[in-house]
Each structure stands twice: as structure tokens, then as C-alpha cells.
Amino acid sequence: MASSSDLFKHAQEVLPGGVNSPVRACKSVGCEPLFIEKADGSRMWSVDGQELIDYVMSWGPMILGHGYQAIKDAAHKAVDMGASFGAPCPDEITLAEEIIKMIPSIDMVRMVNSGTEATMSALRLARGVTGRDKVLKFEGCYHGHSDCFLASAGSGLATFCIPGTPGVPEGTVKDTLLAPYNDLAAVKAVFEKEGKNIAAIIVEPVAGNMGLVLPAEGFLQGLRDICDEYGALLIFDEVITGFRVASGGVQKRFGIEADLTTLGKIIGGGFPVGAYGGKRKYMSRISPCGDVYQAGTLSGNPVAMAAGIATLRTLQKQDYDALEARTLKLAQDLKAALEANGFSIHLNHIASIFTLFFTDKPVTDFESAKNGNADVYSAFYRHMRANGFNLAPSSFECTFTSFAHSEADYEATLEAVKSFKG
Numbered sequence: 404m405a406s407s408s409d410l411f412k413h414a415q416e417v418l419p420g421g422v423n424s425p426v427r428a429c430k431s432v433g434c435e436p437l438f439i440e441k442a443d444g445s446r447m448w449s450v451d452g453q454e455l456i457d458y459v460m461s462w463g464p465m466i467l468g469h470g471y472q473a474i475k476d477a478a479h480k481a482v483d484m485g486a487s488f489g490a491p492c493p494d495e496i497t498l499a500e501e502i503i504k505m506i507p508s509i510d511m512v513r514m515v516n517s518g519t520e521a522t523m524s525a526l527r528l529a530r531g532v533t534g535r536d537k538v539l540k541f542e543g544c545y546h547g548h549s550d551c552f553l554a555s556a557g558s559g560l561a562t563f564c565i566p567g568t569p570g571v572p573e574g575t576v577k578d579t580l581l582a583p584y585n586d587l588a589a590v591k592a593v594f595e596k597e598g599k600n601i602a603a604i605i606v607e608p609v610a611g612n613m614g615l616v617l618p619a620e621g622f623l624q625g626l627r628d629i630c631d632e633y634g635a636l637l638i639f640d641e642v643i644t645g646f647r648v649a650s651g652g653v654q655k656r657f658g659i660e661a662d663l664t665t666l667g668k669i670i671g672g673g674f675p676v677g678a679y680g681g682k683r684k685y686m687s688r689i690s691p692c693g694d695v696y697q698a699g700t701l702s703g704n705p706v707a708m709a710a711g712i713a714t715l716r717t718l719q720k721q722d723y724d725a726l727e728a729r730t731l732k733l734a735q736d737l738k739a740a741l742e743a744n745g746f747s748i749h750l751n752h753i754a755s756i757f758t759l760f761f762t763d764k765p766v767t768d769f770e771s772a773k774n775g776n777a778d779v780y781s782a783f784y785r786h787m788r789a790n791g792f793n794l795a796p797s798s799f800e801c802t803f804t805s806f807a808h809s810e811a812d813y814e815a816t817l818e819a820v821k822s823f824k825g
């Protein structure tokens with residue numbers, strides 16, 4: 404088989420940058436991407452025959468591990484019945500019901516094909532419901548790549564230091580208002596000025612696209628209160644956190660209800676699915692029962708629905724507390740090993756997600772996330788990859804564990820980290 408390096412050369416002739424999503428190219432960590440042949444459990448194998456323990460897990464979706472048998476079986480069975488109908492199928496109802504059962508604030512769901520579509524559509528709905536145009540987002544939060552969210556949007560853009568991007572009309576981002584994450588006073592100030600024009604606040608209720616950043620005590624409740632006061636909708640973007648931070652997402656864990664919730668990543672079990680949902684009075688405004696248009700040729704795809712159902716039903720029986728405790732121990736062990744080798748580390752952790760920032764200062768927002776030493780992280784990434792561990796190729800990303808990672812995986816990881824001297 405051709406090597407990763409040969410394939411990367413070849414790919415660059417036909418795919419911009421050789422990839423279909425920028426961070427994958429590994430540019431910011433100073434190396435070429437590995438091309439992956441297959442993955443199973445906590446591991447993946449590159450076309451070069453290298454075996455790696457994976458801590459990216461497809462950027463979060465593979466929380467049950469790669470190649471989980473019940474998901475494979477469900478997808479195979481669905482494919483045999485037909486890949487796509489462009490007409491309603493029973494599994495759409497079943498997946499919607501599983502989501503509604505797990506996430507308390509959701510009464511109705513619309514399926515889409517990606518997280519980007521989910522956030523874009525949820526914002527359209529919020530604008531339609533309120534009759535207002537403006538949206539408040541937080542610096543360093545990523546909500547997919549649709550135009551109006553591409554202002555200060557975390558990892559992909561932070562990694563490449565692009566302030567926004569060409570191709571987005573000024574007129575589109577002029578309705579996007581920004582505040583620093585965890586800064587309620589800044590949010591209040593924006594609302595005092597613009598409150599009656601703001602359709603929604605959209606937030607990653609636990610932020611995962613500037614590295615992991617947790618909401619400060621009272622931050623999410625504060626957003627809830629401000630939205631209620633001004634008649635704006637609160638949109639929780641739980642594309643990463645839904646079914647990962649807890650089986651019912653951040654909102655269940657922290658006891659705060661969003662008006663609309665966007666989902667992606669895990670709900671497809673590795674297939675391309677997104678969804679947005681919320682209170683019935685809002686969701687019933689969506690076409691065809693309401694006037695806010697949104698559509699999709701492959702939305703509710705039967706194979707993706709079957710994989711999603713198998714994923715969520717399996718997750719309902721998993722021990723999230725045990726996974727959280729094991730992940731925290733791993734993260735603390737890795738932090739201690741790096742500190743023993745002379746590095747300053749700040750650890751942010753929740754559930755099966757963590758980020759080790761190469762800085763001695765706390766990381767609470769995008770500004771402080773930038774204190775992480777990107778050069779040291781790059782060297783760390785290359786050291787780990789050479790030793791058979793796949794980390795996110797950017798210092799503004801998260802480490803994801805899964806139910807498939809074993810104690811032996813963690814011990815091997817700790818040994819490799821101990822041998823990193825910079």
C-alpha cells in the first residue's frame with residue numbers, strides 16, 4: 404500500500420491541502436497527516452502499518468470506541484434495506500424519541516446532516532421566532548463553518564490565526580456580536596445596548612474548541628436569566644457535549660434548560676448526522692408545520708438513524724461516572740508526569756474530555772487559552788505520535804477518551820508521556 408507521505412502528495416493534487424477539513428492536515432504541529440486504514444476499539448492503524456492508541460476518536464463521536472459491534476450490525480442491516488429513500492422511515496421517529504428521552508428540554512427534533520447545519524438552522528429558527536436579527540456568540544466558541552458564526556471561532560481559525568475568513572460578507576457578520584467566554588458582565592453590557600435586537604445567545608455550555616474550557620459558577624444560569632429578561636432564545640450547542648458530558652448533555656448535568664439545543668458528532672455513531680431540538684412552541688415553527696424553512700435531501704438517512712439509535716441505546720446503559728473517574732486519573736497522571744519533567748501544565752477536565760494546556764495560568768476563556776505554548780505542544784504531539792498515540796493536532800483541542808480505552812492503554816500512554824523531555 405502507498406505510504407501516508409505518498410498519499411498526502413497525491414491528495415494535494417485533487418483535494419485542497421490534501422484534506423477535507425483543515426485541522427486534519429497537521430500543519431500547526433509541523434508534520435504531515437497519517438492516512439488511516441482502519442480502527443477498532445481504542446486503536447487505529449495507519450496505511451504505513453503503525454498502530455496508534457487514539458485520543459481524538461473522530462473528534463468525539465466514537466465514545467463507544469471504534470467499530471462498536473451493535474452499531475456496525477445496525478448499519479449493515481439498514482444498508483441491506485436501502486441506503487436512502489428521500490421519504491419518511493420509522494427509525495427517524497425512534498431516534499427522535501431516544502433524544503427526547505435523554506435531553507430534558509427537547510420536545511421535538513429536526514434531523515440534519517452535520518453540526519454546522521444544526522447550528523445554522525437553529526439560529527434561523529431563533530431569528531424567525533423572535534423577529535430579530537442579531538446573535539451573541541462567545542470568542543473561541545465554534546459553531547460550525549456557516550458564515551455568521553465565523554468570527555472568533557476557536558480551533559481551526561485560531562490555529563491558523565485567520566481573523567474570520569475571506570468569503571464571508573461583512574453584512575453577514577455585522578449581526579454577530581461577541582463576548583469573552585465566562586464574562587457575564589460583558590454579556591449584560593451587550594444586551595443593555597442591543598437587547599431588543601438580539602434573537603439568541605449561542606454557547607458551547609462546556610467549550611471544546613479552544614481546548615476544554617468549563618463554564619464558571621453561575622455563567623450558564625446568568626445567560627438563562629439574561630435571555631429571559633430580554634426575550635432572546637438560549638441555544639446550547641451540545642454538538643460535542645451532548646451524550647458525552649453526561650448522557651443528557653451539559654443541561655442535564657448542570658440543571659439548566661436551553662430553548663434550543665444543537666447536536667451532532669455522537670448522535671450518528673460515526674455517520675454524518677446532526678440535529679436540533681427544543682420546546683414544542685419553537686420547533687413547531689419549522690416548515691412544513693410552520694413558516695421557517697429548512698430542508699435536507701439526505702436528512703433522516705436510514706443508515707445514519709439506525710447507527711444513531713444503536714449508539715444512544717448503548718450509551719443509556721453505560722457507566723459515565725466510572726469513565727469520568729478513570730479519565731480524570733489519566734489526566735492527572737499525565738499532568739504530574741509532564742510537571743516532573745519541568746513543564747508548567749494547566750489541566751481542564753470534565754467527564755471523558757480534557758485538555759493539558761502548556762501554561763501555568765488558569766484557562767477560562769479564549770485569551771487565556773492562547774497562553775498555552777504551541778511550540779511545546781507541537782513537539783509533544785510529534786513525540787506521542789512517534790510512540791503510537793494519536794492526539795489532536797492542535798493545542799486548541801480536546802483529548803477524548805472512550806468506553807473502549809483500557810487501563811493498559813492508559814499505562815502505556817503515561818509511560819510515553821514520561822519520556823517527553825521537550
Ligand SMILES: *Cc1c(COP(=O)(O)O)cnc(C)c1O
Nearest residue numbers: 517518519545546547642643667
Ligand atoms: C464540531 C462542532 C460543530 C460542527 O459540526 P460539523 O459536524 O463539523 O459540521 C458545531 N459545534 C460544535 C460545538 C462543534 O464542536
